[in-house]
Amino acid sequence: MDKLVRNKIFDEIYRIGEDGVPEFKTYAAGEWVFGESFSEVKSPIDGRTIARVSRLSKEQTEEILSTVYEKGREEIRNYPGEKRIESFLKAAQLMREAFEDFVRVLVLDAGKPKSNATGETKATIERLEKTTFESRRMLGDYIPGDWSEETLESEGIVKREPYGVILAISPFNYPLFISATKVIPALFSGNAVLLKPASADPLAALLFIRVLELAGFPKESFALLTIPGRFMDDVVKDKRIRAITFTGSTEVGEHIIRIGGIKAYHLELGGKDPAIVLDDADLELASEKIIKGMVSYSGQRCDAIRLILAQEEIYEELKAKILEKLKEIEPKNPLEDENAVMGPLIDKHSVDYIEEVYKDAIEKGAKPLTEFKREGNYVWPILLEVDKEKVKELRAFQEDVFGPLTLIIKVKDEDEAVDIANSSRFGLDASVFSECERRARKVARKLEVGSVFINEYPRHGIGYYPFGGMKDSGVGREGIGYSVEQLTTTKTIVHNFKGYGVWEYL
Structure with missing residues (x-):
């Protein structure tokens, strides 16, 4: 079998199995680990097994969630916005250097024509670079208190605030780009993020997570959940996850809302x-x-x-x-x-x-x-x-x-x-x-x-x-800047200066 990935940055995240098929680790919030078993990745082109990806146990999944919640969500908030931009730009450069690996994986794993695979890889690189457009979306508002008698001698600021831990669930049709368009705004806005790639073609997402790790983001602030979809219910309903961004079918989107409970949801669903x-x-x-x-x-x-x-x-x-x-x-x-x-x-x-x-x-x-x-x-x-x-x-x-x-x-x-x-x-x-x-x-x-x-x-x-x-096609909007708004909330901070003489009203 021809080597699936050739850039040396990926050497540490897989081994070659006894039959010559590469066996990939998964990223467990700070380290690359093998799971309790493997899932076979078959190419839709001819049905042959092109790789095996580690399948996490429930215990490993819980450990990852605990790490991201207890450590990662604070680490990414304490990683300054300027450094986040630097890391995104570094990730873009790393992707350029490993460009052919991403294209090859998309062709073999998702069955994409080469032009589609090339376009998806280029789009992902551009999306990383366009994070420089988004910083103003994190700016808040200043509200003076002198427009209501109740709030005289006070002022408020309204700041955009990360939710904490975000679960990102991506589909098979754009396994690299859609994964990126969920993870990028989540990290950009100071959230920790758990990425669940499509089981049918997880390899491009796996390589993307490796690039983010090498780009310098806090290592415990993100992870890759390579678990079967049927095991996701426990993750979706976990109270430590405060927002879910999902692209996929309307039926699965409705299921996520039913079991997820009170959370923020960003859903891009079916179309006609x-x-x-x-x-x-x-x-x-x-x-x-x-x-x-x-x-x-x-x-x-x-x-x-x-x-x-x-x-x-x-x-x-x-x-x-x-x-x-x-x-x-x-x-x-x-x-x-x-x-x-x-x-x-x-x-x-x-x-x-x-x-x-x-x-x-x-x-x-x-x-x-x-x-x-x-x-x-x-x-x-x-x-x-x-x-x-x-x-x-x-x-x-x-x-x-x-x-x-x-x-x-x-x-x-x-x-x-x-x-x-x-x-x-x-x-x-x-x-x-x-x-x-x-x-x-x-x-x-x-x-x-x-x-x-x-x-x-x-x-x-x-x-x-x-x-x-609209209607059964989803909730919220995605796009440069708009995704940041979906994956953040607002916090109002009111300062009371009554009696301090800051204002002297007529």
Whole structure:
């Protein structure tokens, strides 16, 4: 087996097993340790075992939580903001030096095409560097007391305050970047953080934690919880954890809230992103952007386009353009084709689910415009034509379908398009295609979503613009600066100067 990671900074965190497979330790708030057993990490590309990652015991997990709570949360608060910035910038430099390792791991572990893996690594580095933008988000307010008779001769300051210990739970689809976008603002704002990576592809998060350790952050202020998801309930409900940031399905998000109790929650959940195409749209541009929104990372994105709502005047022409472009796209092995646009789905279960949803749609009257095709973990793009009266009956409309399956619907006008889009229980993002700024802006105002992209497909990038969901798509906003606000609270400190002569009122 070719060496999975080659940069010497990772030499201390794994060993080579008897069968030649690397066996990784996990980071236990100050030291790298082996767990009570290993979890096998299989590549979705071909199903082979590419690594084993330590699985922590309950006793090890408790010890980590105690260390982070009793020591780490104070250490990170006492680590000055200026030094935190220096550490983030150092981490960015270390990632540049180990760039190819991160890309290789994302290709093998998550099945990403090389262009996607490269983009995710670059985005993570940029996110580390953009922490320099965020310091003003930690500034508070000064409130003079002389605007109320009750508070004369006093003043107050309102400061942003870390919660203490934050649990960050990241998904499989962006295992490096989303892990980073949770850990970075948590540490930046003075919180200790426990990162639970996706069990399907934990390697990129593991390498990222190593980089943070070497960048100089207080070693006991963060840890990596490599434990099965089914063992997470005890961690989620632990009173020492004061805030949870989670990206994943709506169902798991609801479960976290039910068992977590009184905590702060930042949840980015499922989506059903519509692309609304008006009759004055540039159809070449619209079809090109919609295709990218459908197939990027094989549709395994919460912001993927799942629903195309096109006005009847341009419906047939748009449909023809999309189908013509889809003919040129097929999933490929990222190891054999570095220019692949699509790779595999994350596992066989995901492929089976897509097929179930497809069959449900066909049984309920949807018309397949592309042939359903699967080979191993690879699924070809699926476009289903659905009558607007039938669409709400389909699982493909009711559920967050994580794969390259999209519905296309003919609508009378923009109001009907908005009504169908808003009837979804999800409200993450939407696209509007129109050459008329006034019409596009009007549709954007009516859509019940967290972000609207005009003449563009939904994409969150490095979080330069804030994003997050409405309705069943989540709670709170993520992005540069905005995540800091989500992962901090406020503390009001009132100074009473009555009788000291500080103020002499008329």
